[in-house]
Amino acid sequence: MRYFTFLFFFFLSFTTVAQxxxxxxxxxxxEDVTYNTNIPTPKSIIGHEVGEWHVTHDKxxxxxxxxxxxSDRITIESRGxxxxxxxxxxLTITAPKNLANLENIRKEHVALTEGAQxxxxxxxxxxxxxxxxxxxxxxxxxxxxxxxxxLAAAQGPKIDELLNNTVILFDPSFNPDGLQRxxxxxNINKSExxxxxxxxxxxxxxxxxxxxxxxxxxMNRDWLPVQLPESRARIExxxxxxxxxxxxxxxxxxxxxxxxxxxIPSRTHPLTPKKNQELTGDIAKFHAKALDKIGSFYYTExxxxxxxxxxxxxxxxxNGAIGILFEQASSRGHAQESENxxxxxxxxxxxxxxxxxxxxxxxxxxxxxxxxxxKEFFKNATSEGNAGGAIVFGDEKDASKVYHxxxxxxxxxxxxxxxxxxFESNGKTYKKGSxxxxxxxxxxxxxxxxxxxxxxxxxxxLFYDISAWSxxxxxxxxxxxxxxSNKTGEEVTNLQMSTPPVPQNSQYAYLMEWHDYYAxxxxxxxxxxGLRAKVGMTPFELNGKQYDYGTILIPVQNQSLTAAEVAxxxxxxxxxxxxxxxxxxxxxxxxxxxxxxxxxxxxxPKVAMLVGEGVTPYDAGEIWHLFDQRYDMLLxxxxxxxxxxxxxxxxxDIILPNNYALDKNDAEKLKDWVKDGGTLIGYxxxxxxxxxxxxxxxxxxxxxxxxxxxxxxxxxxxxxxxVIGGAIFETKLDRSHPIAFGYKxxxxxxxxNSTYFLETEKDSYNNPIQYTENPLLAGYxxxxxxxxxxxxxxxxxxxxxxxxxxxxxxxxxxxAFWYGTNKLLMxxxxxxxxx
Ligand SMILES: [Zn+2]
Numbered sequence: 001m002r003y004f005t006f007l008f009f010f011f012l013s014f015t016t017v018a019q020x021x022x023x024x025x026x027x028x029x030x031e032d033v034t035y036n037t038n039i040p041t042p043k044s045i046i047g048h049e050v051g052e053w054h055v056t057h058d059k060x061x062x063x064x065x066x067x068x069x070x071s072d073r074i075t076i077e078s079r080g081x082x083x084x085x086x087x088x089x090x091l092t093i094t095a096p097k098n099l100a101n102l103e104n105i106r107k108e109h110v111a112l113t114e115g116a117q118x119x120x121x122x123x124x125x126x127x128x129x130x131x132x133x134x135x136x137x138x139x140x141x142x143x144x145x146x147x148x149x150x151l152a153a154a155q156g157p158k159i160d161e162l163l164n165n166t167v168i169l170f171d172p173s174f175n176p177d178g179l180q181r182x183x184x185x186x187n188i189n190k191s192e193x194x195x196x197x198x199x200x201x202x203x204x205x206x207x208x209x210x211x212x213x214x215x216x217x218x219m220n221r222d223w224l225p226v227q228l229p230e231s232r233a234r235i236e237x238x239x240x241x242x243x244x245x246x247x248x249x250x251x252x253x254x255x256x257x258x259x260x261x262x263x264i265p266s267r268t269h270p271l272t273p274k275k276n277q278e279l280t281g282d283i284a285k286f287h288a289k290a291l292d293k294i295g296s297f298y299y300t301e302x303x304x305x306x307x308x309x310x311x312x313x314x315x316x317x318x319n320g321a322i323g324i325l326f327e328q329a330s331s332r333g334h335a336q337e338s339e340n341x342x343x344x345x346x347x348x349x350x351x352x353x354x355x356x357x358x359x360x361x362x363x364x365x366x367x368x369x370x371x372x373x374x375k376e377f378f379k380n381a382t383s384e385g386n387a388g389g390a391i392v393f394g395d396e397k398d399a400s401k402v403y404h405x406x407x408x409x410x411x412x413x414x415x416x417x418x419x420x421x422x423f424e425s426n427g428k429t430y431k432k433g434s435x436x437x438x439x440x441x442x443x444x445x446x447x448x449x450x451x452x453x454x455x456x457x458x459x460x461x462l463f464y465d466i467s468a469w470s471x472x473x474x475x476x477x478x479x480x481x482x483x484x485s486n487k488t489g490e491e492v493t494n495l496q497m498s499t500p501p502v503p504q505n506s507q508y509a510y511l512m513e514w515h516d517y518y519a520x521x522x523x524x525x526x527x528x529x530g531l532r533a534k535v536g537m538t539p540f541e542l543n544g545k546q547y548d549y550g551t552i553l554i555p556v557q558n559q560s561l562t563a564a565e566v567a568x569x570x571x572x573x574x575x576x577x578x579x580x581x582x583x584x585x586x587x588x589x590x591x592x593x594x595x596x597x598x599x600x601x602x603x604x605p606k607v608a609m610l611v612g613e614g615v616t617p618y619d620a621g622e623i624w625h626l627f628d629q630r631y632d633m634l635l636x637x638x639x640x641x642x643x644x645x646x647x648x649x650x651x652x653d654i655i656l657p658n659n660y661a662l663d664k665n666d667a668e669k670l671k672d673w674v675k676d677g678g679t680l681i682g683y684x685x686x687x688x689x690x691x692x693x694x695x696x697x698x699x700x701x702x703x704x705x706x707x708x709x710x711x712x713x714x715x716x717x718x719x720x721x722x723v724i725g726g727a728i729f730e731t732k733l734d735r736s737h738p739i740a741f742g743y744k745x746x747x748x749x750x751x752x753n754s755t756y757f758l759e760t761e762k763d764s765y766n767n768p769i770q771y772t773e774n775p776l777l778a779g780y781x782x783x784x785x786x787x788x789x790x791x792x793x794x795x796x797x798x799x800x801x802x803x804x805x806x807x808x809x810x811x812x813x814x815x816a817f818w819y820g821t822n823k824l825l826m827x828x829x830x831x832x833x834x835x
Contacts, residue, residue, distance in 0.1 A: 021194050021335045022052045023346045028146045028353050039153035040066050042145040050145050051334075051346035053190070054138055054183035057086055057176045063145060064089055064172055071152035072096045073163060079233035083214035086176035088233040093151050093170050095163035098124060105167060106241060112371065113242050113320060113378040114443060120371035124164070125363045128243035129356055130171035130234070133220045133250070133312060135178020135210035138186070139328050139345070140249030143352035144172040150357070165364050169237060174248075174312070175212075175219055175230060182210025186333050194334050196342050198254070202333035208617035215629070216621025217816065220248070224310035224451065224469065225817035226411045238319070239413045244370040245283070245322050247359050248312035249352050251330035255339040257297040258351050259304065259327035260287045261313060266460045267305030271450055272317040273380075275373060277306070279322050282369075283362040290358035296351050297340075308465040309450050318450050320377035322370070326355050378443055385445030390488070391452055393472050393479035394419070394428075394435025397515035397548075397744050399498035400578055401819050402434045404517070405475045408451075408817075409436075410495050414444045418489035428478035430487075433498050437488045452479075454728075454778040461780060462717060466726030466753070468779025469817075473728050473749035476820025497578050505567040506583030507556055509594055511542070513580070514550035514742035517819060520826035521631040522577035523552055527604035529569050530560055534599035535831060538736070540591030542584055550741025550831070553599050554581075605829050607633070608651040612640035614661025619683060622813040623655060626822055648673045653829050658684040658811070667693035675801030679832035681825070684754050687796075687807050696798045696805040701757040703788050726753040726814075727779025730772045731794050737768035738831035739795060739806075742823050749777055750794060751818055755785065756809040758793045769795040769824075795824075797835045804832050 025041055028050065042050050045066045046059040055063075068076035073096060078087035098105060108118060109126055129147070131140035148170060151163070173179050182205065189202035208216050213230060222231040238246070252259065262280045284300055291298050304325055306314045313325035328348045335344040363370065395402050409416055416438040422431045438448060451471045458467065472479040503510060512522060514535075526533050536551040554570065556563050567583075574581050587594035607627070611620045620637075627635040638646055638654075640661040648654065648669070656662070662670075667689070674680050674695070682690055690696040710718045731748050733740040740748075748769070760767045771792050781789070796807045806828045812821035828835075 021344045021346065022049055024049060025146070025149070027346060028350045029150060030357070033159075034155045035153040036155055039070050039149065042149060046145075050142060051344075051349050054186040054345075055142050055145060056183045056187075057173055057180040060141060060145070060172055060179070061087060061089060064091060064148060067091075067148055067152050073099070073152055075099060079237065080229055082177045082230055084177045086180065088176065088230060089172055090237055091148065091170040091172065093148075093163070093168040094124065094166060095160070098164070098167060102167070110242055112375045115379065115382065120368045120375070123371055124167050125245075125367040125370055126167045126169065126241050126243040127360060127363045128169040128171065128238065128241070128246040129359065130174045130247065130312065131249045132179055133174035133248060134218070135175045135180070135212070136182040136205060136332070137211070137251030137330060138179065138182055139251055139330070139348035139352045140326075141173045141179050142345070143249065143349045143356060144170070146349065146353045147356045148172065162360055162364055165367055166360060167241075168360070169241060169243060171234065171237075174234070177214045178210045178212055185210065190334055196335045196337045198336055200333070203336055207613045207615075208621070212617060212621065215625040216617040217625070218618060220312055221308070221310045221465065221815055223312055223315035225815060226408055227816040232411065235411050242319065242374065243316070243321050244374055245324065245359060245363055246312065246316040247324045247326065247356065249326045249356070250328070251348070252327040254330055254332065254336055254343060256327070256329040257299060257340070258291060258329065258355075259299055259325070260284055260355060261304065261306070261323075261325045262301055263304035263306055263325065264301060264460075267307050267462065267464070269307045269309065269314070269317070269450070270459070271446055272306060273377065276317050276322060279366070279370065279373060280324065282366060283322065283324065283359070286358040286362035286365070287355050290354050290361070291351065294350065294354055296354070305464045307463055307467070308469065310469065311465065318447055320374040324359065326352065328352055381446045382441070382443050385441040387440070388483065389440045389481060390484050391438045391440070391448070391479060391481050392419070392425070392430055392435060392484055392487070393438075393477045394430045395477050395744075396429045396431045396434055397513065398517055399434035400517035401475055402436070402477060403495070403497045404819055405471060405477060406436055406492070406495055408471065409438065412444060412447055414438065414448055415442050415491055417491050420487055420489035423487050425482070426480060428480075430478070432489075436492065437484050439488070456776055456778060458780050461721035461782065463725040463780060466779070468726065468728045470728060470778045471817075473777055474751070474818045474820055476745075476749060478745075500574055500578060500580040503570050503574055503581045504583040505563070506585060507563050508585050509556055509587065510554040510570050511547060511582050511584055512552040512554070513548055514552060515548065515744055516579040517822070518577040518579050518631075519552070519742060520823070520830065521633070522573050522579040522581070523602070523830060524604075524631060524633050525573045525577065526554060526569065527602065531566065531569065532559055533602050535602055535741070535834070536592060537598045537600060537738075537834065538592055540589040542586070542589040545582070548744065549735055550738070553594060555594075600834050602830060603652065605652045606650060607653045607655065607829060608636040608638050608648070609655040609657065610640060610643065610659060610661065611637045612661070614640050615657055615659040619657040619811050619813075622811070622816060623657060623825070625816055626813050626825070630822070631826070644669070648678070649676070651678065653679045653681060653832065655825075656680070656682040656686045659686055662689060664693060667695060671695060671800060674803035674805060677802040679804050679806065679828065681806045681808075681828050681832070683808050683811060684756060687756060687758070687809065690805060690807055695800070696796060696807055698796055698807065699759040701759060701788055701792065703757070703784060705784065721782050722785060724753055724755055724781055724785060726751065727781050728752075728777045729775040729789065730777050731769050731775070732772050734765065734768035737765070738834045739768050739797070739824060739827050741827055741831060747772070748821065750810055750812065750821055751814045752810045754810065757788045758796065758809050760791065760793045761796070766796075767793050769793065804835055806832060806835070
């Protein structure tokens with residue numbers, strides 16, 4: 001007996017330790033509610049309690065389908081897939097009678113944004129709830145399990161009132177690939193005896209972490225540019241419904257509490273109506289009350305902001321809705337010590353669930369106010385737009401880039417028209433097929449302003465994210481505002497990429513100008529097929545056509561293929577890349593003839609990039625995405641762990657994104673490789689390392705400030721104001737330098753979020769990309785920084801042995817929407833040997 005007693009107690013105490021942080025479903029749910037037993041609980045489908053393990057995306061999907069199957073309040077759909085093939089789910093949750101009439105409800109709701117004067121008295125409010133856009137901020141998506149269960153299973157007058165009056169667009173995971181990556185990490189490192197020691201590996205994910213999507217993008221910056229598949233699904237749902245509230249559930253540092261908006265009032269974008277922030281404040285009262293009830297601490301207004309419209313909680317604010325950001329202190333793993341005691345994963349989930357519910361309570365209580373606000377927002381936007389005017393944008397040399405900008409407009413349901421006929425204005429040519437006109441008298445008038453404006457004065461000098469994103473600058477298109485009424489053609493309803501003419505067969509040569517966005521893709525295809533190609537170092541004229549710097553020449557003679565085979569390949573390349581290639585029958589031109597040694601032979605690049613611990617994942621991921629998704633070019637990712645023992649001789653080009661990873665031995669290794677003919681390309685911080693290791697000697701200006709009349713309390717803001725969070729500046733190009741091939745204008749807008757002020761070289765021809773005298777185009781920069789930046793260089797190249805080292809002060813591949821500067825990297829790759 002004694003023996004058994006001992007065993008019994010031993011077992012009990014063991015279980016207690018192991019299960020210390022595991023709670024039942026009732027821990028999360030409100031009291032005094034009964035639940036429909038025909039609705040499966042999360043545990044009955046996923047095999048564990050909510051918060052016991054980190055839910056993997058596949059299990060989340062499994063549960064959401066099971067709920068939709070069992071509940072007459074839910075329909076489910078997959079709106080596409082992530083890069084890794086995971087479904088982008090959307091649950092529509094409302095009363096069964098609303099579900100039966102959903103399309104009518106949707107149409108009536110959208111009509112409110114289009115001037116319908118319908119009374120809102122009996123209309124449901126629409127709430128879009130989304131979770132864990134940062135995959136390693138998991139309490140949101142895990143709370144989604146509880147929230148979806150509650151909405152499907154709760155019974156009684158309260159839930160009936162909620163569902164009768166609300167259509168909930170429920171997005172259980174904004175970032176499936178990131179959530180899966182993070183759940184794997186947290187679960188594989190979980191001990192049976194949960195260990196809250198913050199030093200444990202469980203709390204320290206390996207590079208690149210689960211925050212981002214497959215190509216390491218922060219997807220909570222892509223709501224406006226809409227370049228990623230996950231965002232495309234979301235934005236389509238958004239414009240299909242125009243929700244009244246959109247919520248975005250995040251996590252922050254472990255020692256914090258819980259944050260809900262409003263954020264810092266002075267950092268609200270001026271295009272957002274005042275009333276938006278008032279309503280945000282009214283909604284906040286519901287969160288406060290609900291969190292008070294469960295004893296949870298929180299704060300508002302002290303951090304985060306509503307400035308950049310590319311964030312999930314700010315995008316709704318320029319679309320007639322209220323966006324709400326939630327930030328929960330993160331346990332990262334299953335439980336972690338914090339300044340507020342042990343922070344358990346279930347506790348974080350409960351706060352998120354509570355806020356999800358208080359959002360719905362606010363929506364029901366403020367229903368007609370929110371609907372009327374939305375109606376008024378679009379009424380005012382439309383009447384502002386009735387003042388008239390239009391924007392024309394285009395690029396006579398690059399229809400592809402223009403197409404991609406137009407594609408963003410389409411995704412945001414912005415109407416635009418074709419250009420009736422080619423015309424010139426202010427020295428720029430707007431051609432039919434590569435230019436469009438956006439009339440301002442439309443419902444999305446305010447969104448158009450938010451995308452096209454160039455703002456340079458601000459109420460505050462601190463920004464949570466970038467301070468400028470002007471799309472015509474990011475795309476480097478020609479554009480201007482005006483009326484253009486006699487130039488405006490038909491509305492574009494079926495946007496298509498331009499189809500260049502099929503090239504005529506030639507026995508002599510083919511020519512391809514370098515301006516089109518996809519010219520590098522075309523050149524890479526040609527080289528990959530084993531064709532010889534050359535680049536023209538100066539402009540020329542042939543058959544009455546002007547060919548600019550960087551024109552690609554494909555000779556027909558002395559290829560390993562016949563003239564007919566070459567012709568076939570050229571046709572295939574044109575049809576896949578949408579770039580114009582012209583067959584010519586003579587080598588005699590005005591300017592350099594085709595046999596001139598001003599045409600330089602090109603080789604197929606074999607490119608590698610440094611990734612891994614010590615490399616900024618965003619900067620590296622943008623380059624990977626550019627090669628893989630845009631140009632179909634192979635890029636080998638060399639991990640920093642193995643760099644010292646990797647044979648580099650098989651690569652022609654190596655890219656070092658912003659990094660802190662390499663040491664002196666790595667520098668010697670790279671120097672030898674460059675001497676043998678390699679092209680080494682570095683960005684941002686890599687410049688200091690180039691300089692100190694004598695790979696490329698450079699001088700950076702260092703500014704020394706002393707704070708005068710700045711108090712201790714003001715010191716944070718003082719320092720913050722010296723940060724360039726992300727603004728747009730003008731550079732002057734030397735178009736004859738190979739780094740600038742393919743650019744038709746003398747100036748180029750560039751993005752900058754760093755303070756690397758590179759001094760120019762004495763010889764002017766060594767400064768092909770230089771900041772202008774007064775470079776600020778859009779965004780915030782402090783006055784002293786602006787003075788420092790003026791006239792500095794943005795680029796440097798130097799030779800070692802047979803190779804070159806190339807340096808860019810700025811990231812030209814920012815967030816996949818800086819189409820205008822992507823070509824700089826391609827020029828370094830393809831023409832690096834000629835610099
Ligand atoms: Zn986040």
